[in-house]
Amino acid sequence: MGSLKSYLFSDLRLKLASILIALVIWLAITSIGEDKENLYAPISPKGLKKDLVLLKIDPEGVFLTVRGAISELRTLKKRELKIDIYLSNFGEGEHVYHIEKKNLLLPKGIKIEEIHPDKVTVEVDRIIKKKLRVKLKLKEGIEEKYRVWDYQPKLVEVEGAKKTLESRTFIETVPPDKEIEGQKGEVTLKLNTEGMIVRNVLPPNVRVTLVKRR
Secondary structure (H helix, E strand, O other), X not given: OHHHHHHHHOOHHHHHHHXXXXXXXXXXXXXXXXXXXXXXXXXXXXXXXXOEEEEEEEOOEEEEEXXXXXXXXXXXXXXXOOEEEEOXXXXXXXXXXXXXHHHOOOOOOOEEEEEEOOEEEEEEEEEEEEEEEEEOOOOOOHHHHEEEEEEEOOEEEEEXXXXXXXXXXXXXXXXXXXXXXXXXXXXXXXXXXXXXXXXEEEOOEEEEEEEEOO
């Protein structure tokens, strides 16, 4: 027991120095050495003309296999990566965009080994303006107690994707989320653009006057 104790504590400074040197060497190797990582990067569209609108990007992101110094890869994993694709030359219709390594700016020393998939499908549509008839949609039970006296406007101008608006003739209101009280009530309703690709609606609301049924 005594010999073991004397062995452990003899030349203690030398042993601690050896451990410290080994630790420094290990840290240096793990920082300087190279490795590779698989990372996900979402697609970020840029430069689309003002009279056009993006309908879809498929897929919405790609996987990257990158190689570089371990220390750089650690930093890279913490960054929010994105692939910039430039659509300034694209017109109405469906297009295939081939992703190149230059679409992603990486720190010096990091190399992209693989991009998967290396292309995305982009669908672009033209922006149009169209007047749509307002169709009232009231909360269940309201029409049993009240009748519609008036509502304004009867027509609204909607600006959005041609694919969304071309065959559409009306737009519904969103039912009111509160109860109506009294003999006469007024509610302001929003317009329901769910499922539509819309940039703007003018006016954005519809004012409805209701009168209690006798």
